[in-house]
Amino acid sequence: xxxxxxxxxxxxxxxxxxxxxxxxxxxxxxxxxxxxxxxxxxxxxxxxxxxxxxxxxxxxxxxxxxxxxxxxxxxxxxxxxxxxxxxxxxxxxxxxxxxxxxxxxxxxxxxxxxxxxxxxxxxxxxxxxxxxxxxxxxxxxxxxxxxxxxxxxxxxxxxxxxxxxxxxxxxxxxxxxxxxxxxxxxxxxxxxxxxxxxxxxxxxxxxxxxxxxxxxxxxxxxxxxxxxxxxxxxxxxxxxxxxxxxxxxxxxxxxxxxxxxxxxxxxxxxxxxxxxxxxxxxxxxxxxxxxxxxxxxxxxxxxxxxxxxxxxxxxxxxxxxx
Amino acid sequence: xxxxxxxxxxxxxxxxxxxxxxxxxxxxxxxxxxxxxxxxxxxxxxxxxxxxxxxxxxxxxxxxxxxxxxxxxxxxxxxxxxxxxxxxxx
Numbered sequence: 001x002x003x004x005x006x007x008x009x010x011x012x013x014x015x016x017x018x019x020x021x022x023x024x025x026x027x028x029x030x031x032x033x034x035x036x037x038x039x040x041x042x043x044x045x046x047x048x049x050x051x052x053x054x055x056x057x058x059x060x061x062x063x064x065x066x067x068x069x070x071x072x073x074x075x076x077x078x079x080x081x082x083x084x085x086x087x088x089x090x091x092x093x094x095x096x097x098x099x100x101x102x103x104x105x106x107x108x109x110x111x112x113x114x115x116x117x118x119x120x121x122x123x124x125x126x127x128x129x130x131x132x133x134x135x136x137x138x139x140x141x142x143x144x145x146x147x148x149x150x151x152x153x154x155x156x157x158x159x160x161x162x163x164x165x166x167x168x169x170x171x172x173x174x175x176x177x178x179x180x181x182x183x184x185x186x187x188x189x190x191x192x193x194x195x196x197x198x199x200x201x202x203x204x205x206x207x208x209x210x211x212x213x214x215x216x217x218x219x220x221x222x223x224x225x226x227x228x229x230x231x232x233x234x235x236x237x238x239x240x241x242x243x244x245x246x247x248x249x250x251x252x253x254x255x256x257x258x259x260x261x262x263x264x265x266x267x268x269x270x271x272x273x274x275x276x277x278x279x280x281x282x283x284x285x286x287x288x289x290x291x292x293x294x295x296x297x298x299x300x301x302x303x304x305x306x307x308x309x310x311x312x313x314x315x316x317x318x319x320x321x322x
Numbered sequence: 323x324x325x326x327x328x329x330x331x332x333x334x335x336x337x338x339x340x341x342x343x344x345x346x347x348x349x350x351x352x353x354x355x356x357x358x359x360x361x362x363x364x365x366x367x368x369x370x371x372x373x374x375x376x377x378x379x380x381x382x383x384x385x386x387x388x389x390x391x392x393x394x395x396x397x398x399x400x401x402x403x404x405x406x407x408x409x410x411x412x
Contacts, residue, residue: 107381
């Protein structure tokens with residue numbers, strides 16, 4: 001609301017009173033004359049008319065300076081100083097850039113307030129937060145996804161303890177908080193995660209080198225152990241074992257398989273031999289059995305002439321064939 | 323799996339590529355529009371902000387609430403979604 005550049009003496013006493021109250025100025029006793037009010041009005045509100053925003057910041061700065069002479073307004077700090085101030089209070093901060101600066105400034109303010117006067121300033125900041133949250137909630141109303149219940153919850157929570165809610169060291173327990181995880185996010189290198197991975201880990205010597213260097217990073221930014229993207233960004237997929245090892249049973253099967261082929265050849269040979277023998281049998285049968293029987297009788301009579309008789313048996317068979 | 327939505331599972335299941343910011347779990351059309359107005363038009367830009375905050379879900383939740391007016395549930399869902407994506411792919 002823009003302040004009118006009017007002479008305060010022209011304003012009514014009640015108006016002056018309300019103006020003073022609005023600017024957090026201590027009211028004089030109610031029986032005072034209007035001039036007292038005018039004086040106070042001029043003294044305190046004069047500053048406002050000069051430049052609204054800058055005077056707000058000045059008041060804030062003065063507030064902050066009164067509380068903490070060591071750390072001035074976070075808005076006035078450089079990026080590095082802001083980072084250092086937060087690190088001093090044990091907050092892990094990333095780089096302070098355009099998009100993160102506002103967030104870190106707010107965080108530092110929050111951390112400064114409990115150190116200083118405490119409740120009073122906390123109430124102020126709480127009022128400030130509830131105002132901004134009111135705006136945010138107004139924006140939420142347009143959201144299709146937001147539920148009425150959620151809004152009520154945030155209202156209740158903000159009304160109860162804005163400080164507690166805003167303390168980021170405390171875990172924010174929603175009704176939808178996952179119970180199987182811890183509420184505090186601590187990015188430690190979790191070795192067990194890599195063991196439970198289902199896929200084979202490719203052997204990457206550069207990967208390990210990366211981890212060896214993490215302790216000596218100057219900015220304190222370290223990478224947690226993660227499974228690398230396989231086959232992406234020019235990273236070839238290399239496995240520790242080039243071929244799958246064959247079990248003894250498969251080796252045996254292979255040996256047996258090798259023998260299977262000769263078995264066929266063996267069968268063929270057997271059949272050929274059988275055929276030959278049958279052929280010979282048929283040939284023998286064609287000739288009369290009489291010379292064969294005769295040779296057998298001779299054989300029974302005298303074993304000496306055995307060889308000669310055999311020869312005789314062979315030659316008639318052959319001559320018979322011709 | 324019981325507390326994650328289908329949108330969460332869809333996002334976390336594959337590299338985000340050029341997905342719009344509305345593909346993030348917890349970010350609907352109106353929140354997406356607000357983020358796009360600030361320059362966060364793709365999911366990977368929001369991922370960039372998440373990484374700048376050193377993958378701290380609480381800080382990211384706070385930032386998202388300030389930047390887009392999301393409520394705690396939406397911001398928390400988005401932060402969880404990004405965290406799991408990073409666990410899987412980063």
